[in-house]
Amino acid sequence: xxxxxxxxxxxxxxxxxxxxxxxxxxxxxxxxxxxxxxxxxxxxxxxxxxxxxxxxxxxxxxxxxxxxxxxxxxxxxxxxxxxxxxxxxxxxxxxxxxxxxxxxxxxxxxxxxxxxxxxxxxxxxxxxxxxxxxxxxxxxxxxxxxxxxxxxxxxxxxxxxxxxxxxxxxxxxxxxxxxxxxxxxxxxxxxxxxxxxxxxxxxxxxxxxxxxxxxxxxxxxxxxxxxxxxxxxxxxxxxxxxxxxxxxxxxxxxxxxxxxxxxxxxxxxxxxxxxxxxxxxxxxxxxxxxxxxxxxxxxxxxxxxxxxxxxxxxxx
Numbered sequence: 001x002x003x004x005x006x007x008x009x010x011x012x013x014x015x016x017x018x019x020x021x022x023x024x025x026x027x028x029x030x031x032x033x034x035x036x037x038x039x040x041x042x043x044x045x046x047x048x049x050x051x052x053x054x055x056x057x058x059x060x061x062x063x064x065x066x067x068x069x070x071x072x073x074x075x076x077x078x079x080x081x082x083x084x085x086x087x088x089x090x091x092x093x094x095x096x097x098x099x100x101x102x103x104x105x106x107x108x109x110x111x112x113x114x115x116x117x118x119x120x121x122x123x124x125x126x127x128x129x130x131x132x133x134x135x136x137x138x139x140x141x142x143x144x145x146x147x148x149x150x151x152x153x154x155x156x157x158x159x160x161x162x163x164x165x166x167x168x169x170x171x172x173x174x175x176x177x178x179x180x181x182x183x184x185x186x187x188x189x190x191x192x193x194x195x196x197x198x199x200x201x202x203x204x205x206x207x208x209x210x211x212x213x214x215x216x217x218x219x220x221x222x223x224x225x226x227x228x229x230x231x232x233x234x235x236x237x238x239x240x241x242x243x244x245x246x247x248x249x250x251x252x253x254x255x256x257x258x259x260x261x262x263x264x265x266x267x268x269x270x271x272x273x274x275x276x277x278x279x280x281x282x283x284x285x286x287x288x289x290x291x292x293x294x295x296x297x298x299x300x301x302x303x304x305x306x307x308x309x310x311x312x313x314x315x316x
Contacts, residue, residue, distance in 0.1 A: 004048050011036055012043035063309045067302065070316075071294045076100065076303045078282075086283050089305050090121050093282035097303045098125035101206055104276060105164060108133035109203040113160055114244045114265065115142055115153045118208030118280050123156055126163040134166035137198045139205065140244045140265030141173035144225045149175070171195050173264050175225045175245050180261040199266065204276040209293050210242040211286045226259075234259055241289025243268070243279070243298050250288060252295025268296040276300055287311035 007029060014020040014028065015036075022036045029036065043049040064075040078096050080089045101122065105111055113119065113136055138157050142149025154170055161168035173192065177183040186192050225245075226234070237257045239247045244265030247257045254260055254268060271277055279299035281290045284307050291312050293299065304312075 004043070004046065007031075008039050008043050008046075008048060011039040012049050015040055016043075016049055063306065063313060066313060067294075067309060071297075071302075073294075073299055074301045075309070076301070077309050078303065078305050080282075080305045080307065082307065089307075090118065090282040091124075093280060093303060093305050094118065094121035095125045097122050097206070097278065097280040098127070100301070100303060101204070101278060102127060102129060102163075104204050104278070105131065105134060107131050110135045110137060110198060110201045111160070111166070112137055112139045112199060112202035112205035112207075112266075112274065113157055114139045114205075114207035115149075115156050116208050116210065118282065119156050119206070122206070122280065123159045126160065128163045131164040131166065134161075134164045135169060135198060136161040136164070136166045137169040137195065137202065138171040139199060139202075139207065140246075140263075141171055141175045143172070143174040144176075169195060169198055171199075171264070175264060176230070176259065177262040177264070183262055183264065200273065202274045204278065205271065205274045206278040206280065207244050207298075209279065209281050209286050209289045210245070211283075211289045212239070212241060213285050230259060240292050241286070243293050243296070244271070248289065248292040248296055250292050252292050252297075254296060268298045271298045278303065280304075281308055284308050284311045287315060291315050 010029065011025050014025045015022070022033045025036045026033045040049075064077045067073070067075045076096060078093045080092045084092070111134065115138065136157055138153060142153035150170065150172065157168045157170060160166070173186060177186070187196070234247055234257070237247070237259070238249050239257060240250045241248055245263050246254055246265050246267045247260055247263065248254050249257065252268075260267065277299045278301045279290075279293060281302070281304045283305070287308050290304070290308065294302070294312070
């Protein structure tokens with residue numbers, strides 16, 4: 001039976017299982033980077049580590065190609081092991097989304113940001129990059145009957161803005177007004193019109209998809225934004241989820257969903273005015289709402305885990 005030294009096992013475990021760099025491993029072992037490289041080579045050659053291609057690799061490529069062909073958008077399918085928890089799945093997708101977002105933003109751009117569980121995860125993976133003249137604007141209101149929403153939403157928008165030395169612009173209105181006429185009146189206020197004007201100048205928007213049934217509940221459905229009467233109403237309207245708190249049916253329709261007259265986020269038509277729209281989704285419970293969002297043509301780019309991408313195609 002093959003036996004391995006403690007150094008070989010430690011180096012292999014830290015590098016392949018924990019994702020540590022060679023520099024970190026060298027410091028941990030009190031040795032050089034070249035020695036770590038030799039230890040890893042020994043681990044591979046003696047069978048301690050066996051590297052193989054995931055059998056679903058071609059399948060993932062086929063899934064992304066199919067989604068791109070069907071919906072006319074750029075698709076990034078993120079590999080996540082089948083046994084991963086929902087939280088780990090979200091973090092893996094969020095990490096890739098943070099990279100894509102950062103690569104998409106340049107000087108003098110306006111970035112539109114939704115809020116929610118997915119966006120909160122993306123913020124954790126952003127790498128600071130100083131830019132000039134960038135504005136980060138909140139896309140949909142965040143207040144509800146018990147909270148202004150400012151601490152939660154402000155933390156997301158503020159952290160993104162801080163990453164790029166950008167100017168944050170909050171949108172201090174409810175996620176849903178109690179009355180449609182109140183929204184119409186507020187939309188005439190100059191302070192609200194100023195934010196709406198900045199929203200119309202968005203170059204890159206990033207948002208998730210809300211689901212009524214996800215294992216990690218969408219923030220809008222779990223934190224008091226909708227009361228029992230509202231939930232009953234959206235059930236009658238056959239709502240399956242939302243994008244930027246605009247509610248969608250499974251066929252992508254939204255115009256005659258009653259509650260949308262009180263929603264404050266950009267609707268699919270308004271989103272389509274933005275040249276780059278990055279939709280980020282993790283978790284198979286969001287497959288239905290994601291398909292609705294794709295049918296509503298809200299995105300130019302989709303970042304999604306492999307299981308959810310396959311689940312979307314299974315629904316068609």
